[in-house]
Amino acid sequence: MSETSTHPRPGVSDPPWLRNILIVLAVTYLVLVVLLPFVSVLTQALARGFSTYGRALADPAGRSAILLTLLVAAIVVPLNTIFGVWLALGVARTRQRLRRLLETLVDLPFSVSPVVAGLLFVLLFGRHGWFDPWLTAHGIHIIFAVPGLVLATLFVTLPFVARELIPLLESQGLEEEEAAALLGASRWRIFWRITLPNIKWALLYGVILCNARAMGEFGAVSVVSGHIRGRTNTLPLHVETLFNDYDFTAANAMASLLAALGVVTLIARAITEWQIAHTRRNRESDSGLDSFAYGKTP
Amino acid sequence: MSYLSLVVLVPLSAIVLKSLSIDWHTFWGAIGTSRVLAACKLTFGAAFLAALANTFSGLLLAWVLSRYRFPGRRLLDALVDLPFALPTAVAGIALAGLYASDGWIGRLLQPLGIQVAYTRLGVCVALLFIGLPFVVRAVQPVIEDLDHSVEESAACLGATRGYTFRRVILPALLPALASGFAMAFARGIGEYGSVIFIAGNIPKVSEIVPLLIVARLEQFDYAGATALAVTMLTVSFLLLLAINALQDWNRRRYVRN
Amino acid sequence: MSIGIHNIRKRFGTSDVLAGVSLQIRTGELVALLGPSGCGKTTLLRIIAGLETADSGSVVCYDQDTRGQSLRDRRVGFVFQHYALFRHLTVFENIAFGLRARPRHNRPPEAEIQSRVNRLLDLIQLRAQGNRHPDQLSGGQRQRVALARALAIEPRVLLLDEPFGALDAQVRVELRRWLRQRHADLGVTTLFVTHDQEEALEVADRIVVMNGGRIEQVGVPAEVYAHPATPFVCRFLGSVNVLPASAHGSSKVYVRPHELILSRQATSDGISGCVTSISSAGPLARVELEIANAEHIEVLVAHDTATELHAVPGDALFVTPKRWHTYEEEPASETASPTDAWAI
Numbered sequence: 044m045s046e047t048s049t050h051p052r053p054g055v056s057d058p059p060w061l062r063n064i065l066i067v068l069a070v071t072y073l074v075l076v077v078l079l080p081f082v083s084v085l086t087q088a089l090a091r092g093f094s095t096y097g098r099a100l101a102d103p104a105g106r107s108a109i110l111l112t113l114l115v116a117a118i119v120v121p122l123n124t125i126f127g128v129w130l131a132l133g134v135a136r137t138r139q140r141l142r143r144l145l146e147t148l149v150d151l152p153f154s155v156s157p158v159v160a161g162l163l164f165v166l167l168f169g170r171h172g173w174f175d176p177w178l179t180a181h182g183i184h185i186i187f188a189v190p191g192l193v194l195a196t197l198f199v200t201l202p203f204v205a206r207e208l209i210p211l212l213e214s215q216g217l218e219e220e221e222a223a224a225l226l227g228a229s230r231w232r233i234f235w236r237i238t239l240p241n242i243k244w245a246l247l248y249g250v251i252l253c254n255a256r257a258m259g260e261f262g263a264v265s266v267v268s269g270h271i272r273g274r275t276n277t278l279p280l281h282v283e284t285l286f287n288d289y290d291f292t293a294a295n296a297m298a299s300l301l302a303a304l305g306v307v308t309l310i311a312r313a314i315t316e317w318q319i320a321h322t323r324r325n326r327e328s329d330s331g332l333d334s335f336a337y338g339k340t341p
Numbered sequence: 342m343s344y345l346s347l348v349v350l351v352p353l354s355a356i357v358l359k360s361l362s363i364d365w366h367t368f369w370g371a372i373g374t375s376r377v378l379a380a381c382k383l384t385f386g387a388a389f390l391a392a393l394a395n396t397f398s399g400l401l402l403a404w405v406l407s408r409y410r411f412p413g414r415r416l417l418d419a420l421v422d423l424p425f426a427l428p429t430a431v432a433g434i435a436l437a438g439l440y441a442s443d444g445w446i447g448r449l450l451q452p453l454g455i456q457v458a459y460t461r462l463g464v465c466v467a468l469l470f471i472g473l474p475f476v477v478r479a480v481q482p483v484i485e486d487l488d489h490s491v492e493e494s495a496a497c498l499g500a501t502r503g504y505t506f507r508r509v510i511l512p513a514l515l516p517a518l519a520s521g522f523a524m525a526f527a528r529g530i531g532e533y534g535s536v537i538f539i540a541g542n543i544p545k546v547s548e549i550v551p552l553l554i555v556a557r558l559e560q561f562d563y564a565g566a567t568a569l570a571v572t573m574l575t576v577s578f579l580l581l582l583a584i585n586a587l588q589d590w591n592r593r594r595y596v597r598n
Numbered sequence: 599m600s601i602g603i604h605n606i607r608k609r610f611g612t613s614d615v616l617a618g619v620s621l622q623i624r625t626g627e628l629v630a631l632l633g634p635s636g637c638g639k640t641t642l643l644r645i646i647a648g649l650e651t652a653d654s655g656s657v658v659c660y661d662q663d664t665r666g667q668s669l670r671d672r673r674v675g676f677v678f679q680h681y682a683l684f685r686h687l688t689v690f691e692n693i694a695f696g697l698r699a700r701p702r703h704n705r706p707p708e709a710e711i712q713s714r715v716n717r718l719l720d721l722i723q724l725r726a727q728g729n730r731h732p733d734q735l736s737g738g739q740r741q742r743v744a745l746a747r748a749l750a751i752e753p754r755v756l757l758l759d760e761p762f763g764a765l766d767a768q769v770r771v772e773l774r775r776w777l778r779q780r781h782a783d784l785g786v787t788t789l790f791v792t793h794d795q796e797e798a799l800e801v802a803d804r805i806v807v808m809n810g811g812r813i814e815q816v817g818v819p820a821e822v823y824a825h826p827a828t829p830f831v832c833r834f835l836g837s838v839n840v841l842p843a844s845a846h847g848s849s850k851v852y853v854r855p856h857e858l859i860l861s862r863q864a865t866s867d868g869i870s871g872c873v874t875s876i877s878s879a880g881p882l883a884r885v886e887l888e889i890a891n892a893e894h895i896e897v898l899v900a901h902d903t904a905t906e907l908h909a910v911p912g913d914a915l916f917v918t919p920k921r922w923h924t925y926e927e928e929p930a931s932e933t934a935s936p937t938d939a940w941a942i
Contacts, residue, residue, distance in 0.1 A: 054493030080435035156531025259428025261534035279430035305427040498696035
């Protein structure tokens with residue numbers, strides 16, 4: 044098809060008047076439905092100037108909320124990254140039928156309402172819960188305390204890394220790893236030098252998504268936290284508290300911090316998508332093992 | 342595998358076991374109240390309507406983003422993911438602020454007699470925001486992969502552009518649209534953070550099922566909360582199966598022979 | 599004259615895909631556009647169909663300038679290399695598509711549509727498969743459906759873009775014979791694009807040989823094969839030996855493998871050579887020889903002849919051309935190399 048062009052052609056093009064109307068409609072819809080709420084958070088936060096941020100951060104409850112959110116993320120993200128990689132490697136290599144079941148299972152925390160997720164942990168570790176006798180005997184508190192927040196966040200962010208990696212691993216195949224194994228590389232070396240570089244962009248994006256959800260999770264942590272101000276309020280919960288206290292400016296200020304997180308996620312998505320497509324194009328122009336084994340650039 | 346089972350299956354079995362220790366009578370008692378029915382009608386109804394609306398708008402957006410080139414297209418494309426990337430609490434207070442009677446949009450609607458905040462309409466609007474990316478991202482790859490020669494062939498055979506769209510393009514997009522709809526619907530029924538701020542949470546009026554679960558938990562009515570949760574889980578599970586089936590249909594349809 | 603193509607030019611980016619192409623096609627003719635990939639033949643076909651617009655020049659179809667004419671009004675039947683069938687419709691619905699897509703005032707009644715489609719199904723011998731979907735058919739069957747679909751709208755011109763390119767060799771041969779027969783039955787002006795010279799020679803009434811956006815030669819198959827107008831046409835239509843300048847003049851000599859005579863005795867215009875290999879090429883024997891300047895030539899003779907000669911590798915034989923072609927100007931790009939003869 045080297046003779047055909049890629050510019051708009053009569054058989055495939057919509058008439059210009061229709062195109063313009065549809066573009067205007069699409070832009071209007073997105074601005075109204077998506078952009079406006081986002082912008083309103085920023086404007087409301089700045090309604091009384093930048094001093095709002097100063098006050099909100101000076102508030103000890105606000106500070107501890109930020110610190111708690113960071114702590115939870117710092118625990119959850121590394122754990123789920125390691126586990127996600129391990130899980131993805133396992134699932135991508137299982138037989139077809141078992142793989143579908145495993146993929147559904149991995150998706151489960153993702154498809155369950157966050158409130159139900161939180162409820163699960165309350166039923167396990169809360170008063171009258173399954174483990175309650177054992178926990179009270181040892182003086183351990185999970186629900187209405189930080190460990191509960193960590194566990195609930197762990198559950199809801201579980202799939203993110205795995206979901207990004209599984210399709211990529213499936214499409215890449217095992218050739219390079221097998222070649223390395225035949226050349227005598229150890230399993231750790233294979234993973235570190237071959238598997239990891241190939242999945243690094245998808246992994247990065249999965250980690251960013253995991254982090255975004257870990258910091259932004261609301262429903263599940265709302266159920267297990269008990270909303271104890273200064274102790275078990277994460278940043279999203281603190282936003283809710285401020286909102287319920289009618290302190291809208293402060294609420295929006297704190298929310299804008301989280302919104303910034305959302306923007307970072309979007310930028311990361313754009314970058315990693317470009318990188319993944321770039322890598323895929325290079326791989327397709329490779330002639331099998333040549334470029335890897337002999338170090339030629341594609 | 343052991344980590345997976347610990348973190349996923351143990352809590353799930355806890356819920357099931359707990360609900361088993363509740364006898365049928367209590368179960369139905371917990372579910373059968375008019376308050377629950379109202380919440381269910383709202384949750385499923387609003388999620389359905391929002392997903393439906395998102396199917397149409399999602400098709401429009403996916404088409405415009407895939408087929409047309411115009412300045413700012415990349416930015417618009419990134420914007421589609423914002424509802425997905427934004428923490429739900431942020432979306433919640435943003436929408437609540439926007440549609441309150443003194444908010445930017447609420448202010449405009451009030452003279453028309455339309456109230457969004459603290460009503461069922463508010464719930465729909467919130468779910469509309471949340472569900473947007475699902476349909477767009479489900480349909481976009483299919484549109485991008487459409488075989489141009491099929492459209493050219495329809496034009497050569499004498500079909501108008503509109504006829505070609507209705508009879509040739511749309512049927513090819515149907516599996517992806519259905520899949521996107523199902524995903525938006527599934528997300529909608531479980532949504533909590535984005536909805537509770539704008540909804541007002543008035544029992545029997547603008548109360549969603551997840552909120553009802555939380556309310557019962559706060560009253561330590563574990564049995565009642567669990568009964569509701571089991572119902573939701575069942576629906577989620579069935580939806581998950583449906584989504585998988587639809588995605589299989591989609592995969593079979595648009596993979597070329 | 600049904601189609602008149604006048605000085606069509608088309609540029610994609612920085613390259614001239616069509617550099618001034620002119621052609622006349624008679625009503626009812628079956629014409630092949632033959633050439634290597636990138637020569638512009640598909641682009642020319644698509645311009646005639648209206649799927650692309652030319653930068654300059656015009657296409658006149660049945661006394662009507664097609665510039666500005668919408669695709670729908672052209673009544674051109676187009677068949678794509680990969681069929682472009684509507685996968686969600688049955689075979690019957692595919693064929694009926696063009697008729698049902700017409701605006702109400704123009705649309706034949708449903709009963710007539712049904713009978714027309716059934717007649718076409720009989721024509722393509724797929725009456726029993728009417729209710730199947732395209733993915734239940736073989737490649738050859740799908741292409742027949744694509745053809746029937748194009749014919750359903752009773753086009754004035756039928757255009758086929760490498761119609762058999764995606765099919766197996768055996769199916770290709772069967773289908774091109776079938777196409778020739780259908781054309782004889784229906785008599786629709788037909789233009790098809792191919793890179794397979796065998797196909798063009800076998801099927802077409804006239805062949806248009808294209809290269810680099812220009813037409814090299816137009817003529818009936820026998821003429822183009824026996825009297826190629828340029829070295830490119832000579833090389834493209836069947837294998838050819840390129841002998842260096844010799845007693846016959848200062849330019850290269852083009853001889854087809856089966857137009858060489860092998861003998862043990864020297865002849866007046868013969869060239870001596872040493873046999874390097876003898877193999878079977880279907881109904882003929884292929885004898886490869888090395889001649890002066892370490893060049894190799896290929897000779898095709900009947901098996902009997904080869905046996906009579908008792909030729910074995912290493913023997914010295916003489917090769918005499920029966921018929922050959924020379925050209926006055928050799929364009930700089932057409933550098934003949936020893937491997938030219940097998941380059942096709």
